Amino acid sequence: MPCLRAEAISVDFGSLKALDAVDLVLNWGEILGLIGPNGSGKTTLINAITGQVPLSAGRVLCDGEDISARPPHERALCGILRSFQTVRLFRDLTVSENIEVAVVAKxxxxxxxxxxARPLIEEFGLGGKCDELARTLSYGDERRVEIARALAADPKYLLLDEPAAGMNEEETDGLLSILKTLPERRGLGVIIIDHDMPLIMRLSSRLQVLASGRTIATGGVDEVRNAPAVIEAYLGSDAGELRHA
Ligand SMILES: Nc1ncnc2c1ncn2[C@@H]1O[C@H](COP(=O)(O)OP(=O)(O)O)[C@@H](O)[C@H]1O
Ligand SMILES: [Mg+2]
Known part of the structure; x- marks a missing residue:
């Protein structure tokens, strides 16, 4: 079975262990929800998988091949694509051009x-805006363009860091319905990080929970959200939200 695999990944920032021997498996056709309190290492885990931060220990395997030593653009060519927690578009290019760039880069x-790009623009509801400059877009539109751009590169594994952050309820619902069917329609695996627990619960086929750089639970949505270690990790933050999602 092809999969994206992180084996005992550690990332140190000076004396801080941002990740401490974390394993992760992402299969084709599934959405893995990656959750955990602020600062627990979610973004760092994605950065380590895509090569944006160096590993202190462990390795990353894409379909069985060790890609730990490769730079981010080579991992993208292997089919590992991402969106960023902070949107990164070419602000003086149009919506279409921002998406087309992904194909030209390959x-x-x-x-x-x-x-x-054309069908992606339609799929993401950006048809009326394809000639607008990225810098004129609303935040929700920016995020959609960023995900469409990642898809234009034909990923096998798509890693989304808080894709719904800053979206209103209607935009979030629209994004959710696109993402929900993505793995089946395109035969890819998706990791999604988000603070919006109802969104994560509705989307994910499986959850992995981080706390202080370690995995404290993995499994089905119901199993994980009732796990005592998870509830404890969220206490004082959004534990209620987690259980009632
Ligand atoms: N580039 C960096 N340099 C130093 N510390 C960092 C860096 N990136 C993240 N950290 C720290 O690593 C920990 C995990 O951060 P992060 O992965 O961003 O958490 P999350 O995405 O779960 O909120 C935090 O303590 C954060 O301050
Ligand atoms: Mg983060």
């Missing part, structure tokens, strides 16, 4: 890029 022609 060596595709401009024409091929347009052919791939």
């Amino acid at each position: 060596g595709g022609s401009r024409r091929e890029a347009q052919r791939i």
Whole structure:
């Protein structure tokens, strides 16, 4: 079975152990919800998988191949694509161009890029805005463009860091309905980080919970949200939200 695998990954920032021997498996066709309190290491785990931060220990395997030593753009060519917690678009390019860039970066022609971008623009409800400059977009639209751009690169594994942050309820619902069917329609695996517990619970086929750089629970949604270690980790923050999601 092809999968994206992190084996005993550690990341140190000076004396801080941001990740301490964390394992993760992402299979094709599933959405893995990655949750945990603020500062628990969720973004660092994605950064370590995509190569944006160096590993202190452990390794990352993509479909069985050790990619730990590769830079981010080579991991992207292996099919590992991401969105950022803080949106990173080319602000002076149009919506279409921002999405087409992903195809051109892989060596595709401009024409091929347009052919791939067009249906994504429709799918993400950006049809009326395709010629607008990215810097004029609302925050919700920016996030949609960023995810569409990642999809234009034809990922096998898509890692989304708080994709619904800053979206209103209607935008969040729209995003949820696109993401929900993505793994099946496109045969890819998705990791989603979000603070919006109802969103995570509705989307995820499986959950992994981090606290202080370690995995404290993995499993099905119901199993994990009732686990004592998880409730304890969330106490004082959003424990209620977690249980009532
Ligand atoms: N580049 C960095 N340099 C130093 N410390 C960092 C860096 N990135 C993250 N950290 C620290 O690592 C810990 C985990 O951060 P992060 O992965 O961003 O958590 P989360 O995404 O779960 O909120 C936090 O204590 C954070 O302050
Ligand atoms: Mg984060």
